[in-house]
């Protein structure tokens with residue numbers, strides 16, 4: 394099979410035939426227009442964001458994060474999320490998600506008619522303070538009315554836990570802390586909780602240990618993984634997570650991203666790299682690599698730099 398100028402070797406058999414315990418299907422959640430663009434040094438235009446969301450909405454992702462309703466003083470890159478949602482052509486196929494930290498954000502999300510919201514906390518107290526100006530406990534106090542309001546408006550709520558494998562301020566984070574926050578988010582009513590390796594320090598061993606512990610109290614079927622790729626460990630970590638029973642993966646087109654409150658953290662794992670790996674394993678995602686590479690070309694021509702995705706660069710150089 395060819396992608397751009399590069400020959401791809403496709404394994405016909407499923408991973409399980411090779412003795413790998415991986416799912417036959419993986420749901421991909423694309424976070425580039427939010428987690429990616431929130432980290433651009435100069436905020437991108439509404440028109441560019443709309444164009445990107447419309448292109449990605451046509452790819453077959455299980456959900457697509459379009460932006461956040463957070464303080465524009467804290468994250469100016471996401472200030473125009475309302476305008477993006479007003480302008481974007483809606484299709485019913487791919488639900489659009491926006492991040493919401495509190496009731497101010499929730500009211501804005503309802504006015505913008507977003508399909509789903511995501512609430513976000515952390516397994517590290519220091520990160521919670523830096524990111525949202527409150528303790529973990531206070532973040533949950535803020536979430537209670539948000540989730541209640543979401544329920545009343547039939548808006549499904551996704552949950553995030555940051556720093557599950559390490560914190561830029563506290564270093565190592567114990568599994569107990571992660572598990573308590575994950576359980577709290579499910580108890581509140583989240584349909585899915587995404588585990589954020591915010592600064593991309595996780596390794597295969599840490600990932601496996603955490604997921605084996607987590608599986609004792611939580612269904613990994615409703616647990617997503619969200620790896621940033623700072624140390625190049627995201628793909629092996631994802632493979633490990635799949636072998637542990639996870640089948641929902643967050644990724645970002647071209648590897649866009651980082652976190653404004655996690656200095657030095659690089660982008661999320663690139664969607665193209667994840668799809669290439671899963672295609673090669675015969676795991677279905679419903680997302681076509683060729684379309685992603687075209688979108689990566691569009692994004693990085695606009696941003697005037699090369700994608701972080703190894704696969705996109707290989708395909709585009711062919």
Ligand code: HMG
Nearest residue numbers: 462463464467494497498524525526553555556589591652
């Ligand atoms: P605060 O300053 O403590 O809020 O910020 P406050 O309640 O004291 O209000 C202060 C002012 O902000 C008020 O306005 C509020 O109305 C306004 P004023 O009276 O001064 O004119 N305000 C808002 N405006 C717009 N939208 C809102 C909102 N809330 C209050 N929702 C707050 C608290 C949480 C708002 C702030 O800390 C914030 O916006 N933080 C941004 C956090 C963020 O977006 N971080 C990046 C996303 S998380 C991430 O990237 C990690 C993830 O990818 C997973 C992973 O990788 O680990 C998800």
Ligand code: MG
Nearest residue numbers: 428589591652
């Ligand atoms: Mg992130």
